[in-house]
Amino acid sequence: MKHEPPNQFDLAAIVPGFRAPPQPEGTPDDTALAEAHRRARHWNSRLFGPLRPGSERHRQAVCRMFRDTFNPYRPAVLAWPDLDEASLRRIVALPIWDIAVQTEGKARLRMAAYARALEDSEMRAALALNAWEENRHKDVLARMAAAYGIKLAPEAPYAWPRDPEWAYLVTGYSECIDSFFAFGLFEAARCSGLFAPALVDTFEPVMQEECRHILLFANWAAWHRARLPWWRRLRFEAKVLAVWCFLGWERIGLARSIDANGRGHAQDNNFTVSGAQSVTGGGISARDLMQLCLCENDRRFAGYDERLLRPATMPALVRFALRLMR
Template sequence: MDGHATDTFDVAGLVPGFQPPQPAPAQDDAQLAAADARMRHWREPADGPLVPGSDRHGDATCRMFRDTFNPYRPAVLDWPVLEPAVRDRIVALPIWDIAVQTEGKARLRMAAYAGTLRDPAMRDALALNAWEEQRHKDVLARMVAAYGIDLAPEPVQHPPRDPEWGYLVTGYSECIDSFFAFGLFELARRSGLFPPALVDTFEPVMQEECRHILLFANWAAWHRARLSFLRRVRFEAKVAAVWAFLAWERIGLARAMDADGARAQDNNFTLHGAQSVADDGVGVRDLLALCVAENDRRFAGYDERLLRPRTVPRLARLALRLARLFGRRR
């Protein structure tokens, strides 16, 4: 026994016909390296454009996600022994409660929406995405158990009344959060907060998040291009409402309240987290530049014809250009 409580969440129960990946056999170092390389590099073999909404675009998107699947098993991940000071600092990071809860919501919302899709390939890709979110939650739960991190009680999650809304909220949330997580993870590596062995353990999870938002960006383009005019108008209105909701949430105007009325931890922890993982702190400009660089690096191995999430990287690049412009003027 490893002290890890079994999670009974079942993607196949929400997505009829989905066959979860079979447990991977034990792999040697060469096989692990090959699986990691496959996860990071993929190209559609046929030449020509991948027009959003076309069958070819949808097929390539689903094939990318399937071909880049990494069969690592959370149960055999090696959690290194940490020096007491390093362990205490990691335990004190203000991210673990919301990280575990976010993965729990993501798996449910993705599976609920996947179950509504008629296209079998896209349905299977989104169901696999939900299965991988479940695996991320398993990884985090095992880390929490390994290092004795105390978590707040996890609320019961219910399927969303509007599965498409739930999937859009989750997808765009991941596009925002992953952009900053890429930079924060690299900052933690450079600062030494995450020892090399722990970086290696978490690295597959970080790259999987890159695959997830690559899938989401291409699903969104594929889906909207196939809608009729009126349905497209409704969809774009829903997307705009999702962005408004996420902006409201992240600037702290919407607060989750616990049972005692005290403010629970919200989603706006990026800069707090940055100060926690760097001994000397980090400036906003340096953090944005690192996030942009890490975002570009993680997407570099995938076919350039597949669409990337664009909104947050564009806003970050705009902020950096404005900072340089005003810096020169001063």
């Protein structure tokens, strides 16, 4: 199995025919930024009638959505605001940066590997752009860490996946889980006032981009399974079930990690609870956090065509948990 150094990611070499999307030179003005953010949040297909999963119309709409809602922000020109000492300490102390950077590094390669394997050129281009955006997220995190003196753990080379479909499913469903909670935590951070509003605003395009990513994934999964003959669909559903079991086990257990000084330590893969305490100062209950996650999930998806499928598993599980908590 070949490995890719952490700082080398040649998407055009992995996915033949891919070309990076155009990005504006210099720093865009406030009007251009506002318009880019609006386009990233709102999209409706010009096609009339239902978008049946697996159909040509569904595929066209999904891929068109992902192209049209692209936000051309450049990590190099993002403005990292000056922070007071207390805010800086809170940022540096958040237990997420190492795993966030490494997760993006793995995601970009897994998505690129699966995009390379796709025969459909339009869906292949959409997934390749998704991989490109994951690499941009990694760049954003690295630049933020450098701006605030956050010491990141050394990155090991990223391994080319043996089974690209399995790797893509693990990444896609993992993002569905993590993004659902991240939406709520992000809003909790905004409302708590513990973090500079300018810093929260800087990360807003990244958060909405994650919403686009899992919208693409949910519709790819529906498109893909609908096109499979019944015997291959049984295998696919078994693989999906295995992925969910794997992700559940991963989040229950403790993942080994390397700290900034090279020492091994245990790091909880499910950092939702510790993250909630960090961004709110402990001022939010588990029930309130789950309700906030549901509201933010609905809000972030509200601007996209209602005929496109939304990730449904995490919202359903949390609504069920809330009923039990009553």
